[in-house]
Amino acid sequence: MLLVTGITGHTGRYFIQELINHKYEGPIRCIVRETSNTSMLDNSGLNIRKVVGDIHDETFLNEATKGVDSIVHIINIRHTLRVLNAAIKNDVKRIISVHTTGIFSKFRIASEEYVTIEKDIQDILSKNDISMTILRPTMIYGDLCDRNVSKFIKMIDRFRIFPVINHGKSLIQPVNARDLGKAYYAVLMIPAEKAKSEYILSGEKPIAMLEAFKLISDNLGKKTMFISFPLEFGVFIAKALKGITFGKVDYIERVQRMSEDRSFLHEDAAADFGYKPEPFETGIAREVREYIGR
Numbered sequence: 001m002l003l004v005t006g007i008t009g010h011t012g013r014y015f016i017q018e019l020i021n022h023k024y025e026g027p028i029r030c031i032v033r034e035t036s037n038t039s040m041l042d043n044s045g046l047n048i049r050k051v052v053g054d055i056h057d058e059t060f061l062n063e064a065t066k067g068v069d070s071i072v073h074i075i076n077i078r079h080t081l082r083v084l085n086a087a088i089k090n091d092v093k094r095i096i097s098v099h100t101t102g103i104f105s106k107f108r109i110a111s112e113e114y115v116t117i118e119k120d121i122q123d124i125l126s127k128n129d130i131s132m133t134i135l136r137p138t139m140i141y142g143d144l145c146d147r148n149v150s151k152f153i154k155m156i157d158r159f160r161i162f163p164v165i166n167h168g169k170s171l172i173q174p175v176n177a178r179d180l181g182k183a184y185y186a187v188l189m190i191p192a193e194k195a196k197s198e199y200i201l202s203g204e205k206p207i208a209m210l211e212a213f214k215l216i217s218d219n220l221g222k223k224t225m226f227i228s229f230p231l232e233f234g235v236f237i238a239k240a241l242k243g244i245t246f247g248k249v250d251y252i253e254r255v256q257r258m259s260e261d262r263s264f265l266h267e268d269a270a271a272d273f274g275y276k277p278e279p280f281e282t283g284i285a286r287e288v289r290e291y292i293g294r
Contacts, residue, residue: 001067002188003029003092005055005083006074008036010145011098011137014181015074020044022185031055031064031075055079061086072184073097078113081120087130094131094192096184101136101200101264107256131192135183138202138264142177142283144290149174149216153291156216156224165258167228168210173202173263174284179277186273199269204279206263215281219288231259 006012007030017040019028028048032038041048053060055075065071065086070093073083077099087095103114118134125132141149156162183201210226217224234255269275 001027001029001069003031003065003068003071004074005031005071005079006076006098007041008032008038009074010142010147011140011177011180011184012074013040014142014177015072015184016040016044016046016181018181018185019046029064029068055082058082058086062089065090065092068092070094070188071096072188074184077117081117081124084121084124084130084132088124088128092130094133096133096135096187098135098137098180098184101138101202101262103136104264105257105262106260107253131195132197133187133192133195134198135180135187136198136200136264137175137180138200138262139172139174140177140180141174141287143287144294146177146287149212149284149287150291152213153216153220153288156213156222157220157291160223161225161227162213162217163234164210164213164226164228165231165234165255168208168213168226170209170259171206171261171263172209172212173204173206174212174280175201175203176278176283178283179203179275183269183273183275186275190273194272196268196272199272199275200264200266201269201275202264202266202277204277206261207280209258212280212284215284216288219285220292231256234258 007016024046028046030041030048030050032050032052034052038050041050051064053064055061061082068090071083071087073080073095080097084095100114103111103118105111139148140146144150180201187195213226238255266275
């Protein structure tokens, strides 16, 4: 029995598509909420059983993990410890858990919580007989459901003058949600004893933020003027905005991270399961077309 969390979310939908494409034959239990759109599950043709509940509820999780062999946990790193403890209680053999490269950030708020969670995970794993593989996507994009690039598309479409930090030289490596769906499936197909404890899932290659913004502007057919500001000025504006809104709008860390390189090698994933993400140029053109045609 395979248990999946986050199956109706952004990358979860591409994972279910991979299960459909490969005609996955085993039983699948999917945790969903009352408000989840489950039409893709209902029409998948797969052996799926939906269980409706709250992943914060430990009693519910205990019931959901009974009789399960493997878990693909997509929904959020903040729920991993709860899922892991329920899995151990019910003798689940394997967990594939989607976390983040944000753990490598030099900015405390972006990484501190993740570091604490993963230290606790490693402590639990050292005392129990369960296999775990952590997947670390970089900035996720791919369609208008993403929480990253879709916002940049909307902003660049709206404003003819667009600010960048430190000339937009920092590197990012956006990964398409379609490639993540394929990667989740590929890791699931690797025997647990042959899979590594973690895999970086980054985009094809690094790209400077300014170049990424220019690609968005070009695909929109816009003439955008990009104005560079030093990081210190950007942080000052973000702090002022936070103060004016009494903390309701807090972009301080987002501005800080725009000065940070966020590019990572995915060589282990390429070697172990043929991971080959599509070029950002291809993916962003598709997403902008979706935006224009919405």
